[in-house]
Amino acid sequence: MEHGTNTSTGKEEGAETDTDTPGLNARSFRALRLCTNFRAGFTLPSCGARGAEEVHQEIARQWPERNMPFVFETVHCMGKCHIGPTLRLVPAGPFLMGAKTKEDVTRILDLLEAGDIEQAAQEFPAPAL
Ligand code: FES
Numbered sequence: 001m002e003h004g005t006n007t008s009t010g011k012e013e014g015a016e017t018d019t020d021t022p023g024l025n026a027r028s029f030r031a032l033r034l035c036t037n038f039r040a041g042f043t044l045p046s047c048g049a050r051g052a053e054e055v056h057q058e059i060a061r062q063w064p065e066r067n068m069p070f071v072f073e074t075v076h077c078m079g080k081c082h083i084g085p086t087l088r089l090v091p092a093g094p095f096l097m098g099a100k101t102k103e104d105v106t107r108i109l110d111l112l113e114a115g116d117i118e119q120a121a122q123e124f125p126a127p128a129l
Contacts, residue, residue, distance in 0.1 A: 026069045026115040029093050034059065035086040037076040047077075047084030051100050055085045058105040066113050083127055089117065095126035 036056050038048025046052075056074060063072050070089070080086045080095065087096040087108070094117065099105055104124070111120040 024094075024117040024121075026112065026117055029070045029089040029091070029117075031071045031073045031090050032059075032068070032112065033078070033088050033090050034072070034074050035076065035078050035080075035084055036074045037081070039081075045082035045084075047081065047086050050084045052085035054102075055087075055099050055105055058102045059109070062105065062109055066109060068109070068113055069115070080126065087124070093117070094121035096120055096124040097126045098124050 034052065034056055035047040036052045037046050038052075039046040059072055078086045078088055078095075080097065083097055085097075085099060087099060088094070089096070089112075096108055099108055108120055108124060111117070111123070
C-alpha cells in the first residue's frame, strides 16, 4: 500500500496497520518478559515449577534468529504464579499465558514478530482469576 494523504480526511493513508490499536502496537512495548521464578519444594505454585525453564530455553534459542521489536528479559514473579509460565509484554501490555511447548513458543514469537499482539493475546489469554 502506498503512503499518502487522503484529501478528504486529511489522514495519512497506508500508515496504519492492524497493530495500530492503542496499546497493542508492537512498537509501544519495550520487552517480552518471562517469569522464571521457582519455589523450592513444589509446595507453592510458581512458573518455574510449571514449565518456565523449558519456555525460557526455547525463547532464548529462537530469539537471536528473529527480528523482534523489543528485548527479552526474565523476572521473578508477576503475580500469576498458579497459572504460569507467565509471559507479558511490558510496559502495560497483555499477559500471554498457557505456553508449555516449543510449538506454543514458536506460535507466540511468530505472532509477536509479525506485530499481531491482539492475536497472541487471544490465543494465549490470561484466565480470569
Ligand atoms: S512465580 Fe511466576 S508469576 Fe509468580
